Amino acid sequence: MVRLTGHAPRQLKRAASRTRPTARSSPPAASRARRSPATSGSASLKGGPHVGNEEVASAFDEMAELLAIKGENRFRIGAYQRAAQLVRSLPKALSDFGSVEALDELPGIGPDLASKIDELLRSGRMRALNQLRSKVPRGLRELLRLPGLGPARVRALHSGLGVDTVADLRQALDAGRLQGLRGFGSVLQSGLRAALEAGARQQQRWLWTTASQHAAPLCAHLEAVAGVAAVVVAGSYRRGCETVGDLDILVTGSGKTNIGGALREYQGVREVTASGPTRCTVALRNGMQVDSRLVAPISAGAALLYFTGSKQHNLRMRQRAQARQLKLNEYGLFRGRKRIAGKTEADVFEALGIPWIPPELREDRGEIEAAERGELPELIELKDIQGDLHAHTDASDGHEDLNQLVAAARAHGLRFMAVTDHSRYLGIVRGLDADRLARQIDEIDALNAKLRDFVVLKGTEVDILEDGGLALPDSILRRLEVVVAAVHGHFALPRQKQTARILRALDGPFVSILAHPTGRLLNERAAYDVDFQKIVETARSRPCFLELNSQPTRLDLNDAMCRVAKEQGVLVSIASDAHSGLDFADLAAGIRQARRGWLTARDVLNARPLSEVRAQLQRTRLAT
């Protein structure tokens, strides 16, 4: 069973509540059971149709939006939104919680939401959601996506003009029917027209690396502005998220700094969508939104904290301040009107009684509680990486030969590297068969004899066939030191088959690492449907290792999965999957992801010295 380290406080809170005398002093468990019949049972949550966490989260998101459109209590709406976010961040499947009571223990999940999750898991349906859907026209949710339209205005469109869809809105605008509708002035109307014309341009998230390419010159531009002391990219970018929705740029400087003017002049800016003395929002030519904020140096730390987020982390921090009769905002931490911290982030954390928390952890996944306990992980850094266990030469689909790749690896400070060219398989260019691999083994032996202070490990990235067999025979695999097994096709198998296929592959006696375990490509291809929990359990008991593939489009494992691997004691191999020497730079992306997954250097196979890595690899060999 996975230990949810992130969610211990609820148990502490329960313990406290048990000691408190109440007018009707019945044991909490009993009183909770009375409040919701669903919590009285402890039957397994499994057995129904397979419903994943994302499906549950989406249902809660939809509940929140439909309730908002109906004009329901905003705190009730917020409860659904927080629940959706919590479910997305869970390191394990809801169906693995075992009982409704276990769900109820999660922070922000009470008896009602627990029973709704239970209902969805068991039946694949949520009655409350279906009822809401029947009351709120489907198209209204689409209207919420338009800039300037929130629940109140969508409701006004629906009740005032009978506008229920984007098409209705377009017609109403064309017919001038929005004139006179309270709250819909000419500016808003032209904004809506523009948004409808842009229509097809859907909101997108950008790869971190893409965002980085746009952030660097923009920051340089802002740094040169008179009065600017510092420029930092905050937001999800600073938290190292695999994709970012926009760039949040914090500018520290004097109050006279004209940040809006500076952005207007920037050649990459397409339009300015909002601009005030301390805040300015623009769209870059490629459509990327940039939110910038100007603060005085005395507030820089508090502003950086606020602007880095996540929203949920900020909420918790502000609540923490409130509980201490303090107020936290982007200008500082205040007792009454007196600012007691805010110049640096560390000041603010210290004043709130906890150590500084690395941005990658600020997702309200238990980091504040870990900080309270003094148990924040010492996150891995790029300099901890000793070698790379997944790289390709031009023998298969790489672009450089063995010598060039070794030179590049050394230039990146690595001390060892496994050459893991592809096996022969459908669609893989120039994959190696057993004979070519045998010749490469000889070539590597000869090279190692000449190398000093660097070792090339002999390996392969062997394909996992549709039935779970491997594309190379054991006779050649046994001569290798690193066998990276990978799925490169048949992505659409049903969950049970896909899982069985991968588990069978891991049964192979020489497999050391499962490459890019879920096969997802960011913004392109979803992860294949697989029971990740089973894969981790198999990796632990077998044993073998799981890869965190550092290619910016893969970043596979994701952050939550990294944490599951860590908690189950499965070492992670942070791999470049280099196809040229330049790709070793991608290891930095893997490190960001690993840090978001709470990994320390001890949790990472290739952060260990070669002798230890070899010993670990030896453990994975089930036959010799």
Added chain:
DNA sequence: GCCGTTTTCGGCCCGACTGTTTTCAGTCG
């Protein structure tokens, strides 16, 4: 809908900017 040193009811983070208003609601982050 959740939660509890605010405690079983009555709260629930905080501020900037915009547009449409004449003091503020709505939206956004």
